[in-house]
Amino acid sequence: MTNTQVTLVQIDNYGPWTVTPEPRREVDLQTLQSRLYADLSQLVGDRGGYVFFTRFDNMIAVTNGLDMDDHAVIQESVGNRYPVSISLSVATGQSPAAALSDATERLQAAGSAQDKSRREILEGRAIESDYRTDEDVQIAHFDVIDATGEYTDQLNAFDSFIEIEQGYAALMKYMRQENDALSFFVGGDNIIATCPDLSADEYEAAIDHVTAVADVDLRVGVGIGRNAHNAGMDAKHALEHARADDTKVEFLR
Amino acid sequence: MTNTQVTLVQIDNYGPWTVTPEPRREVDLQTLQSRLYADLSQLVGDRGGYVFFTRFDNMIAVTNGLDMDDHAVIQESVGNRYPVSISLSVATGQSPAAALSDATERLQAAGSAQDKSRREILEGRAIESDYRTDEDVQIAHFDVIDATGEYTDQLNAFDSFIEIEQGYAALMKYMRQENDALSFFVGGDNIIATCPDLSADEYEAAIDHVTAVADVDLRVGVGIGRNAHNAGMDAKHALEHARADDTKVEFLR
Amino acid sequence: MTNTQVTLVQIDNYGPWTVTPEPRREVDLQTLQSRLYADLSQLVGDRGGYVFFTRFDNMIAVTNGLDMDDHAVIQESVGNRYPVSISLSVATGQSPAAALSDATERLQAAGSAQDKSRREILEGRAIESDYRTDEDVQIAHFDVIDATGEYTDQLNAFDSFIEIEQGYAALMKYMRQENDALSFFVGGDNIIATCPDLSADEYEAAIDHVTAVADVDLRVGVGIGRNAHNAGMDAKHALEHARADDTKVEFLR
Amino acid sequence: MTNTQVTLVQIDNYGPWTVTPEPRREVDLQTLQSRLYADLSQLVGDRGGYVFFTRFDNMIAVTNGLDMDDHAVIQESVGNRYPVSISLSVATGQSPAAALSDATERLQAAGSAQDKSRREILEGRAIESDYRTDEDVQIAHFDVIDATGEYTDQLNAFDSFIEIEQGYAALMKYMRQENDALSFFVGGDNIIATCPDLSADEYEAAIDHVTAVADVDLRVGVGIGRNAHNAGMDAKHALEHARADDTKVEFLR
């Protein structure tokens, strides 16, 4: 049974900051956002977690293995290096969606995302180490079959992107509604989902749904582990097996 | 009349690199991709252009004002600092979509995105400075009305994101099909589009379409300029006017 | 008694790379070097260690608390994100200088810094966790007294720098020869040294030497801890006490 | 005749910031400083200039070709992305030292480096484009002969560094006092100097001085150009010639 620890990362009062005293140069905002994301990826990744860029102003992380002190260090380190600060809210649940709902509610209770006086909130609870197991995290790594031959080398670069993006839009919604899983586009033609305990059939149904709705053909490798990194590496290896054997769903444990 | 210069940026043979000799750590890939994007934002932005992260392995830039030498320096600088190299293809057209198609075809003609021997292609033509005008670029900055009150402070963070993402999926497709415009999610609840010469009515129709299809309410500020930065800053100011006056479409020239 | 674990970080075959196929743009080299240093600071710092930029192509780190697996992850992460790779050699000793000599010899034995075929060496041994104590690391944080009033606000910026630099040159040599300590300029008017078990008198003698030889007035805060971060933070607090009480040498335990 | 444009970059009120509300983690300060330097290298480098890290809190740049608007954009871009701001002061002179003195005085006149209310000063004047020539900048690239064989592969890494550092301390002082030139350590065994119009004999005298005082053997390549990048690339090529012909001083024009 999975027990996903999710952290919601929210830049404090970012909307108003972007236009104060007047609109800031877009390239600087883009640089700021993508570097903050890169830094969080490293800070969380060094401790075995994954961060997803999501909206950039609100990022979602799988943080099994990080305790509240780790979160505090990360928050402080960002505050030491950026003109903006971040709030962090941590929660756990059998499904990632339930965990995230819990984390979001805690943060909302502390104040609005655009409340000037709500700064550097650190809320919630991490899993006690005694309660952690080797099956806490399930990561699914989805990939478009032959994206290069089907899209990248055929269509113009935006039309390729539309295909992949529509595939993503279909998958994210389905996985959320049917499975309480959270799916994130991670670049190229890849989508990584943090999932509850799902079966091969449930993954196959998701893939079929995306083919039906968006006409995009996916395959998926699934890994299970103590933290996001372990589960994610297994998912990648499983995906390599799926590629080698031309199958649609592969698990690695 | 617009005359958008578009550059397609493609990481050379990136798919195979990510799994050679075996799958690389996802956090390192994420860090690499987002920093490469940040660096390109600065390199292109310093010369008045905009880059959009798109798929990260294929990025699309509006590069009016950058000649082929500028592109060569950017390509060299990336090669000097990253373990991967990039190919660049430049083209111009009255519509951004036409320009991008042209740029994509040139690059495809030089070899597949996953061709081991296709490296650091620099293709295409930039607009001669004598032919540049102050109306070459039209940038539209779309923003969700009260995203904080409607979504961020209400729903869980993923469900907020689903709403914004479905809004984006609807807008990108509509703008491409109806207007030959290219629309990019830039974080938060913001979408920036590079457009041909569109009227206020055409923007209003796009906004209405997104409300109808995805139930997301947008407004837009539009700017016109010699390069992406000039047009984009005007678009931001126009959006501030739209916010102040509670209108849906504002132009600034 | 201290037991400093030192890691030598060396960029593999970097000299030849900087001029192949022809000299690379200096700004790109500077960017590469300083970002590599920043990343190592974070990667090592996340685990409680300190890295010093030293020559940039050869960096020296205090790594108590990092085992060989941590070193392997850091090496891999750099290899995933940079066009150059690094070798790492780890050793321990009662004096930092002895530890570094040992680490250097191991790496030299594996091949020249400019040997094309010597790549990503990972050598040496980390302290077993059972043998670690709370007094393994002694960090001294030296600071010029009133650098702003004496130099920065008085002399031209280069002449200020000459003063500080001559102070550093004197201190680094003295501390190495008299105390087997390694001292590093860390920006501004600050020097951080990793030291064996030194007394207040020995620090005072060092400060007197620098005043005599280079006419630069220093004070120092000293901290002792399980790793560089713990000792270093105590050193900073000790320095604040020295500032408050206008003393020259302060210890914090 | 050279006409070097020098910019002094100073982080505003940085000393107090590093210890407010209490001492900040050293690894974060190191990361902040080295990334700020990397970003400035790119921002100035994209416009043909060179920045030297110097003390990190006070950096010195050769900025021929950047006008005051360029400086303003760079200042704004740093302000948009860092928790600290920078002041910039620009001056020109036949000798780099004279230019820097002028720039420093202007900034000192605007307030102390640690004056809370002195923020984002932008002072001075850039050379009008009509007055720029192809001989405005002279860059000398010094390099230790066979540093790898003499030091890196022989001594321990700190003792190697002491040798190079003492060589640098000797050169920087000599070049400043005898020639009004500003010399900067740029990593490895390399020193780059921005110089007035010096002859081969004057460079030879400097090299002889360093051999006599610090027992370190240097050679130097010299380039002359419209901006730092042009002069610097020629200096690098000249140095390659000096290596090939085993000479001590080479000019390239």
Ligand SMILES: Nc1nc2c(ncn2[C@@H]2O[C@H](COP(=O)(O)OP(=O)(O)OP(=O)(O)O)[C@@H](O)[C@H]2O)c(=O)[nH]1
């Ligand atoms: N984030 C992430 N992206 C990846 C990874 N592997 C590949 N990609 C991306 O996916 C893109 C397409 O690569 P592939 O999936 O190998 O190419 P393909 O043509 O679809 O081939 P097959 O998937 O083998 O059918 C690359 O350009 C990368 O952007 C990965 O492990 N993580």
Ligand SMILES: Nc1nc2c(ncn2[C@@H]2O[C@H](COP(=O)(O)OP(=O)(O)OP(=O)(O)O)[C@@H](O)[C@H]2O)c(=O)[nH]1
């Ligand atoms: N890329 C980019 N993102 C922005 C910009 N301005 C705001 N954002 C993003 O948009 C998010 C929401 O901010 P706002 O749009 O100001 O908030 P809102 O609640 O929707 O309020 P209104 O738009 O004023 O109705 C922020 O968190 C940012 O992520 C901008 O100029 N560029």
Ligand SMILES: Nc1nc2c(ncn2[C@@H]2O[C@H](COP(=O)(O)OP(=O)(O)OP(=O)(O)O)[C@@H](O)[C@H]2O)c(=O)[nH]1
């Ligand atoms: N690396 C590092 N540099 C610091 C730290 N504190 C200060 N600095 C640097 O030192 C410079 C000078 O600051 P201070 O030492 O506070 O200034 P001062 O005028 O010498 O004043 P006193 O030291 O209080 O006599 C700053 O600009 C920073 O570059 C620190 O903790 N770490």
Ligand SMILES: Nc1nc2c(ncn2[C@@H]2O[C@H](COP(=O)(O)OP(=O)(O)OP(=O)(O)O)[C@@H](O)[C@H]2O)c(=O)[nH]1
């Ligand atoms: N900043 C900078 N550093 C360089 C450059 N070229 C070399 N280096 C540094 O210098 C170090 C030593 O390399 P070399 O100078 O090639 O090696 P060497 O053993 O001294 O050999 P020779 O100089 O050829 O006698 C490298 O590790 C780099 O750190 C350069 O163009 N710029």
Ligand SMILES: [Ca+2]
């Ligand atoms: Ca694929």
Ligand SMILES: [Ca+2]
């Ligand atoms: Ca909005």
Ligand SMILES: [Ca+2]
């Ligand atoms: Ca001081």
Ligand SMILES: [Ca+2]
């Ligand atoms: Ca050399």
